[in-house]
Amino acid sequence: MFESVIAGSLPKPSWLAETQKLWPQWQQQGEALLQAKKDATLLWIKLQEDAGLDIIGDGEQARQHFVHGFLEQVEGIDFENKVTMGIRNGRYDAQVPQVVAPLKLKGRVHALEAQLLRAHTKKKIKFTLPGPLTIVDTVADRFYGSKVAMAMAFAELLNQEALALQADGVDIIQFDEPAFNVYLQDAATWGIDALERAARGLTCTTAVHICYGYGIQANLDWKQTLGHEWRQYEAVFPALAKSSIQQVSLECYHSHVPPRLMALLEGKDVMVGVIDVASDVVETPEQVAETIGKALQFVPKQRLFPCTNCGMAPMSREIAQAKLKALADGAALARTRYA
Numbered sequence: 427m428f429e430s431v432i433a434g435s436l437p438k439p440s441w442l443a444e445t446q447k448l449w450p451q452w453q454q455q456g457e458a459l460l461q462a463k464k465d466a467t468l469l470w471i472k473l474q475e476d477a478g479l480d481i482i483g484d485g486e487q488a489r490q491h492f493v494h495g496f497l498e499q500v501e502g503i504d505f506e507n508k509v510t511m512g513i514r515n516g517r518y519d520a521q522v523p524q525v526v527a528p529l530k531l532k533g534r535v536h537a538l539e540a541q542l543l544r545a546h547t548k549k550k551i552k553f554t555l556p557g558p559l560t561i562v563d564t565v566a567d568r569f570y571g572s573k574v575a576m577a578m579a580f581a582e583l584l585n586q587e588a589l590a591l592q593a594d595g596v597d598i599i600q601f602d603e604p605a606f607n608v609y610l611q612d613a614a615t616w617g618i619d620a621l622e623r624a625a626r627g628l629t630c631t632t633a634v635h636i637c638y639g640y641g642i643q644a645n646l647d648w649k650q651t652l653g654h655e656w657r658q659y660e661a662v663f664p665a666l667a668k669s670s671i672q673q674v675s676l677e678c679y680h681s682h683v684p685p686r687l688m689a690l691l692e693g694k695d696v697m698v699g700v701i702d703v704a705s706d707v708v709e710t711p712e713q714v715a716e717t718i719g720k721a722l723q724f725v726p727k728q729r730l731f732p733c734t735n736c737g738m739a740p741m742s743r744e745i746a747q748a749k750l751k752a753l754a755d756g757a758a759l760a761r762t763r764y765a
């Protein structure tokens with residue numbers, strides 16, 4: 427009960443990449459970069475286990491960014507000529523590559539990290555991939571001319587990689603869809619269709635993570651405009667409840683999401699965000715257990731997985747490490763309290 431897990435990303439060590447950045451530059455090249463990616467992945471497997479987490483991830487140490495890390499292994503994308511594009515409905519500008527030809531995988535995308543993860547922990551492992559709608563919102567289209575057509579093309583590629591990750595021994599494959607909270611209509615219709623296409627044929631557990639983004643300034647400013655109740659989930663959860671996706675990762679602690687919206691996910695496992703990634707204040711186990719207690723009003727205890735609100739990539743390594751410990755300790759406390 428209350429198996430603890432992180433949303434996905436963790437800070438990169440300073441010898442791997444620039445720290446506290448969303449699109450950091452690598453500090454190494456060639457073979458040395460490959461070795462540094464492996465070492466950082468191993469480091470975070472160890473630190474997640476030491477903290478006491480029940481489900482372990484790769485911490486996304488081998489990808490520069492959660493979307494572009496996947497795109498780098500796709501043919502038909504021009505990475506040489508990036509353009510500035512307003513993403514997440516213009517919330518902030520990003521330098522994005524352009525889709526210029528039919529999309530095709532160059533080969534495996536994440537075999538290195540997934541196989542390393544499987545070889546170095548006996549615990550259950552979760553692996554994250556960007557979701558189709560969020561990819562479409564983080565790349566410029568010069569070829570497909572239709573968001574839906576391009577999302578479905580990406581869904582095919584994600585499906586190929588997801589099936590390969592499953593064969594590597596991954597227990598849970600999670601698609602990250604922060605853009606679901608921005609394009610509510612698209613998410614509830616073709617966004618979920620594309621997600622199910624990406625998950626087709628998987629027999630491992632499938633999940634989707636929907637959030638209000640990393641703790642970067644543009645996101646903090648955006649949250650100020652959302653009013654005292656954040657009801658974006660209300661538009662998407664009913665359709666998601668009817669889908670074949672089995673788990674949903676959502677924000678809870680310190681967000682203005684009404685906890686009762688979790689009740690819309692009947693029949694799904696819920697990864698409840700009990701750790702705030704937009705604050706450097708480390709939660710106490712007591713606070714974590716309290717958040718779990720609140721969520722239990724709306725989520726059955728056998729379906730509740732304490733999690734972080736979002737990824738921790740832009741945070742300091744020390745704080746992320748302390749928050750992992752608070753997450754595991756809080757889950758343990760909740761087990762004694764609510765068993």
Ligand code: ZN
Binds near residue numbers: 604735
């Ligand atoms: Zn997130």
